[in-house]
Amino acid sequence: MTGLRIVFMGTPQFACPTLKTLIDRGENVVAVVTQPDRPKGRGQQTLPPPVKELAVAHGIPVLQPVKVRHPEAIEEIRALKPDLIVVVAFGQILPKALLDIPGKGCINVHASLLPRYRGAAPLNWCIINGETESGVTTMLMDVGLDTGDMLLKAVTPIDPDEDTSSLHDCLSVLGAELLAQTIDLAAKDMLEPEKQDDALTCYAPMMKKEDGLIDWTREAAAIKNQVRGMTPWPGAFSYLDDKLLKVYRVQSAQGAGRPGEVLAASRDGIEVACGTGSIVIYELQLEGKKRLPAAEFLAGCKLEPGTLIGKKGLPVG
Template sequence: MTGLRIIFMGTPEFACPTLRTLIERGENVVAVVTQPDRPKGRGQQTLPPPVKVLAEQHGITVLQPVKVRLPESIEQIRALEPDLIVVVAFGQILPKALLDIPKHGCINVHASLLPRYRGAAPLNWCIINGETETGVTTMMMDVGLDTGDMLLKSATPIDPDEDTQSLHDRMSQLGAELLAQTLDRLVAGELTPEKQDDALTCYAPMMKKEDGLIDWTRSAQDINNQVRGMTPWPGAFSFLDDKLLKVYKVQTASGAGNPGEVVAAGRDGIEVACGEGSLLIRELQLEGKKRMSAGDFLAGYKVPAGALLGKKDGAVGA
């Protein structure tokens, strides 16, 4: 326990382990700031952010400004007199007027080894780009996008079969542990902020649904990375018989054929030729059907060798 008055700013499930760690350490979390409740899912039911649910379970005051940069939002936070603001996947850019409020500044837990993968979707893009290692970084926030001075880092390997969901779950715990270490070093006066080298950075933009369209002219390994990096959201997809085909689990193979062409289909999966090598689809969901293994799918849906996967117009490129 540091004895500091802390405001926690975060929204999704990724932020919850860090907030939970602050609570378990007995930190004085004077308020949680999170995004407004929003419609979710097919039924568009209005649901609270996961961080709000956790905060309310522990009797912590919750603020949900539509825009945190509005003067009234800033003054509401200033009135709480925080010594420190901890930010994890909050979802809004913090203005300088807010960053200047706490005497110890604003510490962000970012899901990459900065300066690599600044931006909204570092978990997705590190897998899509074929990285074998990633990690979390704590940093002092400034007005730039993930450009503040770095504090501590913790690295972790990326398993060759890992998708964004499993990496998300591991990294959220890693971030919570690193934030605890950062707080301990902060109060001990042992933190040495390090400037980021802008020449080493790359950008991880927010994911869009269209990013999931598979281009079968790419290599099997590239598409494998894309599927893993797009799972669970926004999801990788192609088209079969002009129907949307969501692709969840794949593995590389060594078959050959025209890109997008089904090489073979059986209990092990549907093997599709790529620009280099082939890809075995192990788990999928065809439009109008449930998610299932390829073997179960083929028991009720015939996919002959030579069938073509691609876009609705028959093209195979994205």
């Protein structure tokens, strides 16, 4: 426990391990700031963000401004007199007036090894780009997008078959541990901020559904990385006879054929030719159907070698 007055700002499940760590350490979390409750799921039921649920369960006051840059929101946070603001996947840009409030600054837990992968979707893009390691960085926030001075880093390898979901879980825990180390040093004024080298950065923009469309002319390794990086959201997909075909778990292979051509289809998987090599699909989902292992999928949808998978309007066979 540092004795600092802390305001925590975060929204999704990724931020929860860090908030839980602060609570377990007995830190003085005077308030949690999170996004407003929003409709979710097929029923569009209005649900609270995961961070709000955790805060309420532990009796921590919750603020949910529509825009944190609004003067009334800034003044509400100022009135809390925080020594430190901790930010983890909050989802809004913080204005300078807010960044200037806490005496020890605003510390962000970012899910990449800065200065690489600044932006909203670092986990997705590091997998899509075939990186073999990732990690988390704590940094002092400034008005730029993930451009503040770096504080501490923690590195973890990326397994060749890991997807965004499993990397998310790993980095959320790693980030919580790194934040604990960071605030211990902040309380003692022992942090040594390091400027980022802008020449080493790359941008990780927010994912869009269309990013998941598979281009079968690409090499197999790139398509495998795309599927991994798009799982669980927004999902990698193609088309089979004009029906949306979601692709989940795959492995690269050495088959050859026309890009998008089914080379083999058995209970062991569905092999599809790429621009170079091939992809074996182990789990997939046809529009209107459930997500299934290849063997169960083929029981209800016969796929012959020579069938073409690809864009809408592509002839079958």
